[in-house]
Amino acid sequence: MSIQANTVIFLMGPTASGKTDLAIKLSQQFPTRLISVDSALIYKGMDIGTAKPDAETLKKYPHHLINICNPEEPYSAHDFTKDAKAQIKIAFEKGETPILVGGTSFYFNALEHGLSTLPESTPESREKFNQLLRKKGVAALHHDLEKIDPKSAQRIHPNDAQRITRALEVFDISKKTLSQLQGNKQAGLIFPIKKIILMPPRPELHARIKRRFLSMIDNGFLTEVKTLKTNPNLHPDLPAIRCVGYRQAWQYLNNKINLEEMIDQAIIATRQLCKRQSTWLRSEKDALTLETPDIAKALEFLEK
Template identity: 50%
Template sequence: MTLPVVFLMGPTASGKTDLAMGLFDQRPCELISVDSALIYKGMDIGTAKPSQAELTRYPHHLVDILDPAESYSAADFVDDVLPLIDAALAKGQLPVLVGGTMLYFKALLEGLSPLPKADAAVRAQIEAEAAAQGWEALHRQLAHIDPQAAARIHVNDPQRLSRALEVYRLTGQSLTALQAQAGAPFTYPTVQVAIMPADRVLLRQRIRLRFEQMMANGFLDEVRALHQRQDLHTELPSVRCVGYRQLWAYLDGECSLDEAVEKAIIATGQLAKRQSTWLNGWKWPLLRLETGRSDNLDTLLCELDPS
């Protein structure tokens, strides 16, 4: 029997991780994180990352793979996840992709335009130019060849800026033009699951309680340690993560701690709403589960073993 690839999706605080761990206990699985925040080292409390004990018991791929100074894209995710899926299937294990970064799931299903692999020589040349002329000059170069990319890539994001220039120098085409080209769609059989609360009030309660627990567990100290690093700033994707950017603003003296906490809770709710909107408009078949139901795992197992 051909094993499917399982997608466990849902808004933040909906119970995805617990369901994935339950499935791991019942079936030979490889858990693969689909989360644009869990990739970062040293960002544990505010991302609701599984504890070290949980990660030991339930290993997750694509967790703690980057420093917060680095950037990561949907294309990077697709490049990383496909070999993990192949490896799991080759071992007869169920690939279980669990997370709430819906763009990553969509990019995997629809495919992305083929972009050139990183070229160390070209990158070294770009870095040498940046050292001599400054990143502002390179950003002006990008604005000339790819105005759309320059508009969305900040001058203080050298990794993404370098990548956009690298793509142009390797292909003669802009990053924007290449990204508009259709890529190869996902061909593996899937079981796609959306776990969501029955009402938004319950989800907002769960989000507030979880954030309050994060604060009690030392979230502010975690952000303070990042804030003290000279190489991190508010234009980086890591610092823009929900919760981190609000506490960062407090540490910059822009608001009180109470204001930062309330803004973070509101922003987390807005994130959950966007995630729910993605899933409510999902064009692929979905097994819908309700947060908190005791029979969710049994329902998923029946979907996987219909006989």
């Protein structure tokens, strides 16, 4: 089959929609490079609760930008766009079509449309704000941001530790607020983009989410979180531990909630994530939307 040269494929969908399976089916049809667009799959040692493709699948169908940092290390949308653009460049050099597959809408948006040009983080500044987060907590840091940059504070959720600390760090480094700097944008992707959205009916997604989480519990998810808890650098305000499922399991292992509450809360949180992702995806233009991973329709769309 023939796809227009230097085309980038965005394969998007809410959690549990079957994106990985469709990406693999496409990989069997033409030379591709699979690039993960997922803010949870980046973390090493977080395999079961993130529904990461298993080791055998990753060996046969490598996904780039999976397992690239430790759970205590910060990783921003800026980091992602830089890494993703590097992978896209490699794909084109090798005669492959890059398929960006995942559910993190902020990453897709940043890559397509560009991000504000902000000062680079340094290891020292990241450590400084990680320490502040641990010492003061996310609510107090959000309050600090309200004083410095009310516009950003209003836009950023009070529990979003990563974006709050980044906004404070930007001000600390540049002496300018995030709101002031966000007018200057770096370029987005300059290549043609073909978008495929996998969107099963909501009742089916909800059923899959429940089945998948119960299966995670059976497959050792709590043991995985117990192992994470032995790392003294990890705490509940870090983006990694705020991932759905991990946050609730952490609370359960700290005896804050019982097992039944943990399971219910994790499933509800995953469904809420699914709803947010679906709302964003419905606003996408010029995309092929599929209820099932119909490879024939996908190939026909890509060849147009």
